[in-house]
Amino acid sequence: xxxxxxxxxxxxxxxxxxxxxxxxxxxxxxxxxxxxxxxxxxxxxxxxxxxxxxxxxxxxxxxxxxxxxxxxxxxxxxxxxxxxxxxxxxxxxxxxxxxxxxxxxxxxxxxxxxxxxxxxxxxxxxxxxxxxxxxxxxxxxxxxxxxxxxxxxxxxxxxxxxxxxxxxxxxxxxxxxxxxxxxxxxxxxxxxxxxxxxxxxxxxxxxxxxxxxxxxxxxxxxxxxxxxxxxxxxxxxxxxxxxxxxxxxxxxxx
Ligand code: 3PY
Ligand code: MG
Numbered sequence: 583x584x585x586x587x588x589x590x591x592x593x594x595x596x597x598x599x600x601x602x603x604x605x606x607x608x609x610x611x612x613x614x615x616x617x618x619x620x621x622x623x624x625x626x627x628x629x630x631x632x633x634x635x636x637x638x639x640x641x642x643x644x645x646x647x648x649x650x651x652x653x654x655x656x657x658x659x660x661x662x663x664x665x666x667x668x669x670x671x672x673x674x675x676x677x678x679x680x681x682x683x684x685x686x687x688x689x690x691x692x693x694x695x696x697x698x699x700x701x702x703x704x705x706x707x708x709x710x711x712x713x714x715x716x717x718x719x720x721x722x723x724x725x726x727x728x729x730x731x732x733x734x735x736x737x738x739x740x741x742x743x744x745x746x747x748x749x750x751x752x753x754x755x756x757x758x759x760x761x762x763x764x765x766x767x768x769x770x771x772x773x774x775x776x777x778x779x780x781x782x783x784x785x786x787x788x789x790x791x792x793x794x795x796x797x798x799x800x801x802x803x804x805x806x807x808x809x810x811x812x813x814x815x816x817x818x819x820x821x822x823x824x825x826x827x828x829x830x831x832x833x834x835x836x
Contacts, residue, residue, distance in 0.1 A: 583707070583716045586671045588621050588649045589725040592749040592790040595812045600651070602794065602818045604628070606635030610819050611642030621649040623815060626665070627656070627676050633664050637705065640669045651725070657683055659698060662690035667704035672725030674752050674792075679734040681741040687728055688747035692721045696747065725749050727792060727813065731757035736776045743787035750790030750813050753777055781810040797821065 591598045600621035603610055606629065614622055624631055624639045631639070640650045651672040652665045662673050675687040689697035701717060703710030726747055730739060731754025742748065755768040755777070762772050777793075784791035792813030795802045798821075806814055 583719045586723040606631035608638040608642030611639040615643045615646035615648040623651040625653045637668045659690040669706045674727045676729045678728035684742045684745040732761040739783040752792035
């Protein structure tokens with residue numbers, strides 16, 4: 583099994599820069615992996631991407647240096663297991679609100695005795711050719727990141743971070759704004775204060791704080807780094823496409 587530099591970076595609180603895929607086609611993964619992102623997460627929560635599309639996307643990244651990660655569709659044992667078996671090197675688990683829910687995510691991602699992941703031949707271990715080494719190393723190489731995206735999760739942040747096997751957290755600013763009753767107002771001081779509280783808790787726990795800079799302006803990226811986030815997603819495939827297309831059209835029309 584190849585070592586996973588992203589898990590180590592999460593635990594060392596080193597900055598990594600990833601991006602986000604919502605279009606489940608391998609060509610998207612090929613293009614973005616060639617750009618050189620440290621990691622790329624395929625979003626299976628808010629898209630039509632299922633397990634077959636994730637496998638195609640992971641194949642598109644293969645050999646290009648970006649670590650394949652996935653935002654699973656929900657905090658579900660099989661949803662996590664299937665993505666790991668297909669070669670994900672890290673899972674980002676949505677809507678984790680309590681330490682018990684964080685434990686559930688970790689247990690799904692770890693082989694016994696730490697968890698309940700089932701042993702098998704699969705793409706992740708080269709269809710069994712790498713079975714023994716993968717089985718020995720997976721629990722230490724696969725990253726588990728839980729999403730903090732509700733008021734309840736913010737209130738439980740220290741207990742969630744205390745769960746062994748949680749390597750870091752990733753903020754979902756839109757769900758969080760919804761849970762505070764101000765959907766979409768991610769710049770509101772209530773949300774900004776919640777984010778600051780999460781970053782401080784991560785610093786204390788020695789774990790990574792992650793943020794998605796959805797519209798990756800230089801100012802927004804600089805703010806995320808200055809705020810103390812180390813696990814950074816910048817942009818989304820759909821946004822890159824939209825912005826480049828709008829710019830090209832505007833130039834052509836002008
Ligand atoms: C959120 O903002 O809730 C997200 O999940 C972003 O991906
Ligand atoms: Mg969300």
